[in-house]
Amino acid sequence: MGRYLPGDSLVYRLDPRGKFLLTFYFVGIVFLANNVASYAFLLAFVIFAVFLSKINFGFFLKGLKPVFWLILFTVALQLLFTPSANPLWHWGIFTFSKEGLVIAGYIFIRFILIIFISTLLTLTTTPIEISDSIESILKPLKKIKFPVTQVALMLSIALRFVPLLVDETTKIMDAQRARGVDFGEGGLIKRIKSFVPILIPLFVSSFSIAYDLAIAMESRGYKDGEGRSKYRVLSWDRRDNIMVIFMAAVTGILLFLRSY
Amino acid sequence: MEITFEHVTHSYNPNSPTANLGLDDVSFKIQDKKFTAIVGQTGSGKSTLVRHINALLKPTSGTITVGDRVITPETNNKNLKPLRKQVGMVFQFPESQLFEDTVEKDIMFGPMNFGASADDARESAHKMIKLVGLDESLLEQSPFDLSGGQMRRVAIAGVLASDPETIILDEPTAGLDPVGRQEIMDLFKSLQQDGKTIILITHNMDDVANYAEEMAVIHRGKLIAQGIPQEVFNNQELLKEDLLTLPKSAAFAKELTEKGFSFEKLPITINELGTEIEQQLNGD
Structure with missing residues (x-):
């Protein structure tokens, strides 16, 4: 996660609603990856997205800082406590094995993927755009009287x-x-x-x-905001459609690699 | 204590795209036991300047000497208590620092932090509440039940209770009614006459004219004038550039010059103005 960084690139110009939903979607499909090929593919996708944003890579590394200890702790847990039939090293309750190493590696990449993609969202989208998106996304709930x-x-x-x-x-x-x-x-x-x-x-x-x-x-006469017009109007463009199709393709390839 | 600024520069967020200079190569002296006013437009760096005196901010470069204590960019945050005991600071809207459940405890908070015993702190609280013009019966009340003006006085008492040698005031009377304002200003003047050094940040030029013996003008982080108010207010260049406004009496005197009066130096207080007008009317 990072603070909004003023800038201009394709990622900045995308509709914030699409960015917001697809970021969550991506975090979801990260958990579908199950082998080296699928993780490598997702990592390539994230690096491509970072490249498209034209933001210095250092800002993404900064996003890792606050969760650095959490990552280290989780990875260490996996390394030392994954049960295995043929451990490489064994001492008391600790077990170090090839399986543990692989799982720890996957978890590490999973963290990187999730943090980079959410940092990408927060760096390229102002908080106000995010709150506008949430409003727009929640709109259907009005039918059930949700305020x-x-x-x-x-x-x-x-x-x-x-x-x-x-x-x-x-x-x-x-x-x-x-x-x-x-x-x-x-x-x-x-x-x-x-x-x-x-x-x-x-x-x-x-x-x-x-x-x-x-x-x-x-x-100043504020009521519940009913019928209030908007200063910032969100617009869904062709490029947003392309992004959704692109994401669908990513999902397809991921599913293919998964069973590979 | 004499306070000396030597080539002090302070940069907010250095080495980042949003870096900006709060202070730009400021060098000057604040004299011991005097009443010094610091004026300048909003955002000019007055508050940044005074926060260096008790090391709430540290310079990006340069040194500040407070008595025998030297503050440099390398000064660390340890052992600053003696300095902060010597230099008391009344912030803008100081009532926002109140937090204890009784007024007495809140006033005792400062002295106790600086190592006073509970008895001494309590004694000091009783003394200070009277000094700021409030009744001792308020000591048992919650500070949050008081009126805005009373809260302000309690907060000031809380700073004075540590018995600082130097007192920094950042617009202490903003938002007070005229009577309260004058009482508070008179209090600070009397503290100075009892041997304290007073540093006052203000936008009110009449306060400068009436109370200060020295003044400094800050503009965009730079010190652009310093001296006794009488002289600084006669600095035509500053007035022409709108970097300084005149106290009411001086502004009035300036208009009188268009009606045939002439002043060698603009009178800055109402008394000076009265005397001058009397003399000139009788002389004609």
């Missing part, structure tokens, strides 16, 4: 609040530091305690910002 416009509004307000709360947190942390709080010093209990002077003011100010926002919206 689609409200949910979409909640999403976009939540996204709008992120930078605001980051600023607010920095400000409060500075104020408490100036009053002698040392974050990240002392034992665990002391460290956890040192967050109380941040969290309480942060809650208080979030509530007051939310309250002000509600008043401001009501005073």
